[in-house]
Amino acid sequence: xxxxxxxxxxxxxxxxxxxxxxxxWLARFAGREDVAFAVEGCTGWRYVAEELAAxxxxxxxxEPADTAFARGRKRHAKTDKTDCRHLRMLLAEGRLPECWxxxxxxxxxxxxxxxxxxxxxxxxxxxxxxxxxxxxxxxPALGEGTLRTGQGLAALRxxxxxxxxxxxxxxxxxxLEVLDALEARMHAVRHQLLDAARHLAGAKxxxxxxxxxxxxxxxxxxxxxxxxxxxxxxxxxxxxxxLDVTVYSSDRKGPPGRLSRQGPPxxxxxxxxxxxxxxxxxxxxxxxxxxxxxxxxxKRAALSEARKILRQACHILAELGDDALAPA
Numbered sequence: 001x002x003x004x005x006x007x008x009x010x011x012x013x014x015x016x017x018x019x020x021x022x023x024x025w026l027a028r029f030a031g032r033e034d035v036a037f038a039v040e041g042c043t044g045w046r047y048v049a050e051e052l053a054a055x056x057x058x059x060x061x062x063e064p065a066d067t068a069f070a071r072g073r074k075r076h077a078k079t080d081k082t083d084c085r086h087l088r089m090l091l092a093e094g095r096l097p098e099c100w101x102x103x104x105x106x107x108x109x110x111x112x113x114x115x116x117x118x119x120x121x122x123x124x125x126x127x128x129x130x131x132x133x134x135x136x137x138x139x140p141a142l143g144e145g146t147l148r149t150g151q152g153l154a155a156l157r158x159x160x161x162x163x164x165x166x167x168x169x170x171x172x173x174x175x176l177e178v179l180d181a182l183e184a185r186m187h188a189v190r191h192q193l194l195d196a197a198r199h200l201a202g203a204k205x206x207x208x209x210x211x212x213x214x215x216x217x218x219x220x221x222x223x224x225x226x227x228x229x230x231x232x233x234x235x236x237x238x239x240x241x242x243l244d245v246t247v248y249s250s251d252r253k254g255p256p257g258r259l260s261r262q263g264p265p266x267x268x269x270x271x272x273x274x275x276x277x278x279x280x281x282x283x284x285x286x287x288x289x290x291x292x293x294x295x296x297x298x299k300r301a302a303l304s305e306a307r308k309i310l311r312q313a314c315h316i317l318a319e320l321g322d323d324a325l326a327p328a
Contacts (some may be wrong), residue, residue, distance in 0.1 A: 002030070002034035002035070002036070003034060003035040003036070004035075004036050004037075004088055004091050004092045005035075005036075005037045005038070005084070005091075006037065006038045006039070006083070006084040006086070006087025006088040006091065006248045007037050007038070007048060007084065007085070007087070008038045008039075008040070008080045008083040008084045009039060009040070009042070009043075009044040009048055015045065019047055019051055022047075022048065022051045022290070023051055023055070026051060026052065026055040026057060027055070028054070029055060029056070029057055030055070030140065033055045033056065035056070035058065035101060036058040036059075036060060036091065037052055037058070037059060037060070037091075038060040038061075038062050038087040038088065038090065038091040039052075039055055039059065039060070039062065039087070039198070040061075040062045040064050040067060040083075041061045041063060041064055042064055042086065043050075043097045046072055046181075047105060049101055050104075054269075054275070055140040059098075059101065060091055060096055060098055061098060061099040061101050062074065062087060062090070062096055062097060062098065062099065063098065066095055066097035067079060067086070067090065067096070067124060069086070070090060070095065070097065070149075071087075073088055075077045075083070075271060076101045084255070084320065085094055092134050094305075096109070099196055100225070100227055100230060102223070103106075103325060105325075106222075106223050106226075106325060107286055109196050109200070109219060109223045110195075110223050110224070110264075110266075112192055112193055112196065113193065113200070113219065113220055113223065113266045113270075113292075114266055115189055116186065116189045116190065116193060117265065117266045117269055118217075118260075119182055119185055119186045119189065120186065122182055123179060123182045123183070123186065123213060124246065125180070126178050126179050126182070127175075127224070129171070129175050130147070130156070130171075130172055130175045130176075133164065133168050133171045133172055133175075134159065134163075134164075134172075135158075135293050136168075137164050137168050138163070139159050139163035139164060140145060140153065140157070140159060140163070143157060144243065147201025148178070148327070153230075156172065156176075159226075160172045160173075165229035178201060192258060193199045193215065193216060193219060193231075193318055196219060197215035197216070197219040197275060198215070198220065198328065199327055199328050200222055200324075200325070200328055201323055201324055201326045201327065201328045202221075202222035202317055202318065202323075202325060203215065203218040203221075203222045203328075204218070204317060204328045205218075205220045205316060205320065205324070206218035206221055206222065206313055206317075208279070209316060210274075210309055210313060210316075211277070211283060211284050211285070212274045212275070212276075212277030212278060212279070212283065212305075212309065212310055213274050213313070215269040216270055216273075217271065217273065217274040219271040220266055220267050220271075220272070221266075221267065221313045221317070222317065222324055222325070223312055224240075224241075224263075224264050224266075224267050225237055225240075225267075225310075225313065225317050226320070227317075227321075227322060227324070227325065228273035228321040230317075230318075231314060231318070234310070234314040234315060236308055237311070237313075237314040238307055238310055239260070239262075239263075239310065240262075241261050241263045241267050241268055241271065241310055242259060242260050242261045242262040242263040242264075242268055243259060243260075243268060243303065243307050243310065244259070244260050245258070245260075246258050246260050247258070249320070257301070268306075271306035271307075271310055272302055272303065272306050274305075274306060275301075275302040275303060275304070275305030275306035275307075275308075275309060276298075276302045276305075276310050278301075278302075278305045279293075279298065279301075279302070280309055282327050285305060285308070287301075287304055288304075289301045292304050
């Protein structure tokens with residue numbers, strides 16, 4: 001008789017929640033080939049899925065939102081046991097809304113992309129802190145991009161010494177030290193990402209065939225969109241990336257005309273940056289970009305181009321299938 005179960009990793013259902021204890025618990029299924037477990041695709045699913053596979057247990061990754069929807073209206077208190085029972089029942093009945101479990105190489109690339117994206121956001125935040133301190137003390141404003149040049153940094157130090165209080169000077173000095181550390185780490189991660197993009201077939205094809213798609217955007221799209229049969233249509237890929245526009249919901253509580261912003265933030269950022277390249281007069285789709293910009297602004301134009309790039313990439317990756325994930 002096959003064994004089917006569900007694992008909830010939110011509240012220490014797998015307790016203690018680490019590889020060693022999970023591996024020891026899975027040892028009881030050694031030698032069996034008819035064991036399958038479902039786990040929700042939330043934080044911590046990676047090590048659980050890897051240990052299940054290493055123990056010869058079939059792992060099924062459940063999509064959290066669709067899994068919760070399949071539960072229906074809540075009639076009883078939600079507990080870890082009820083979550084596990086729900087996953088087990090969906091898996092046994094063949095109704096589990098499954099997510100794709102990427103290969104280890106793709107998971108590593110995703111982690112690098114997320115790290116680089118976090119570093120960029122943190123870098124931007126510290127630059128904004130410097131400008132905020134200058135404004136708060138009434139110091140002369142520095143132009144955008146000033147901190148990228150040695151001359152601009154020298155000007156900032158002169159303004160800081162002349163116009164800021166001792167605490168304000170400390171704020172600026174601290175921010176500059178943090179920026180130096182962030183830039184050093186970004187430089188190292190950037191080289192790793194470029195190397196990964198050069199050695200992944202799907203990323204090389206996308207960068208070669210799509211205007212404005214550089215190594216980072218190509219790698220992000222390959223890591224999150226590639227794989228045989230991932231999406232039945234490009235519209236699903238747009239929805240997965242969170243670039244679809246929301247509408248009024250039936251109970252009039254939904255925000256109208258805004259991006260859903262669901263899915264990987266790194267993928268949206270990479271696509272938006274690729275979409276902005278069509279602002280160049282030499283871009284093949286510049287005419288469309290300019291028309292949308294005149295009507296609704298540059299941000300909306302870049303998002304429109306990002307959706308077009310995503311649809312084209314989805315078709316290319318569908319043609320490649322699992323070959324997109326192969327080494328180049």
